[in-house]
Amino acid sequence: TQLLEQSPQFLSIQEGENLTVYCNSSSVFSSLQWYRQEPGEGPVLLVTVVTGGEVKKLKRLTFQFGDARKDSSLHITAAQPGDTGLYLCAGIFMNTGFQKLVFGTGTRLLVSP
Amino acid sequence: DAGITQSPRHKVTETGTPVTLRCHQTENHRYMYWYRQDPGHGLRLIHYSYGVKDTDKGEVSDGYSVSRSKTEDFLLTLESATSSQTSVYFCAIPGQPNTGELFFGEGSRLTVL
Numbered sequence: 001t002q003l004l005e006q007s008p009q010f011l012s013i014q015e016g017e018n019l020t021v022y023c024n025s026s027s028v029f030s031s032l033q034w035y036r037q038e039p040g041e042g043p044v045l046l047v048t049v050v051t052g053g054e055v056k057k058l059k060r061l062t063f064q065f066g067d068a069r070k071d072s073s074l075h076i077t078a079a080q081p082g083d084t085g086l087y088l089c090a091g092i093f094m095n096t097g098f099q100k101l102v103f104g105t106g107t108r109l110l111v112s113p
Numbered sequence: 114d115a116g117i118t119q120s121p122r123h124k125v126t127e128t129g130t131p132v133t134l135r136c137h138q139t140e141n142h143r144y145m146y147w148y149r150q151d152p153g154h155g156l157r158l159i160h161y162s163y164g165v166k167d168t169d170k171g172e173v174s175d176g177y178s179v180s181r182s183k184t185e186d187f188l189l190t191l192e193s194a195t196s197s198q199t200s201v202y203f204c205a206i207p208g209q210p211n212t213g214e215l216f217f218g219e220g221s222r223l224t225v226l
Contacts (some may be wrong), residue, residue, distance in 0.1 A: 004155070006155075009153070031213060033213060035216070040137060040219065041219055041220070042203050042216075042217025042218055042219055042220055043156070043203075043213045043217050044217075045208060045212075045215070045216075047158070048212055048213055048214070074137075083130070088155055088156065090156075090215075092213050100158075101158070101213070103148075103155035103156040103157070105153055105154060105155045106153075106156050108153050
């Protein structure tokens with residue numbers, strides 16, 4: 001059972017366009033992370049959001065955690081070819097000291113010049 | 114200094130043969146994780162370790178075993194590989210303290226024919 005669904009699964013856009021990726025679940029998370037992965041490499045953490053309604057900005061990337069801590073979105077403004085990659089959200093459950101991450105299904109982004 | 118290395122990076126094997134993947138860390142972390150990544154599924158936890166000789170199952174542990182005889186090494190073994198185990202395998206260790214971050218290796222691509 002996949003607890004975290006991402007949409008869209010694949011997105012192909014032109015440089016300069018804006019886009020939003022969604023990460024949805026029926027579960028409540030203690031926090032949520034976004035990772036980016038490039039071909040042949042492991043995922044790299046972009047951001048962690050902790051509080052319901054929290055908004056974090058990382059240059060042209062804006063991350064939001066839903067008020068109920070069940071969903072999140074990633075918005076990219078004026079996308080660039082360097083933004084190309086696989087974006088993964090990961091929900092975090094805290095369970096008696098062991099931190100369990102559940103990853104979303106992933107959104108593959110292609111930004112063409 | 115990568116902090117975490119996986120070997121081999123690529124392997125092709127036949128159904129029914131044993132396979133061992135190695136994860137080596139230089140960060141002296143107590144926790145280590147093995148994930149598999151497949152299209153449409155994101156990353157799924159296979160097994161994790163919380164200390165030498167202390168391991169536990171993740172969500173997709175069937176067909177896999179692990180061992181942790183030293184802090185720095187976490188081995189993933191497929192006793193009798195099947196085609197369904199064709200995947201990219203990632204090892205991970207905790208990243209920045211108190212962030213929940215996972216720091217991933219570069220992955221091991223396994224093809225079972």
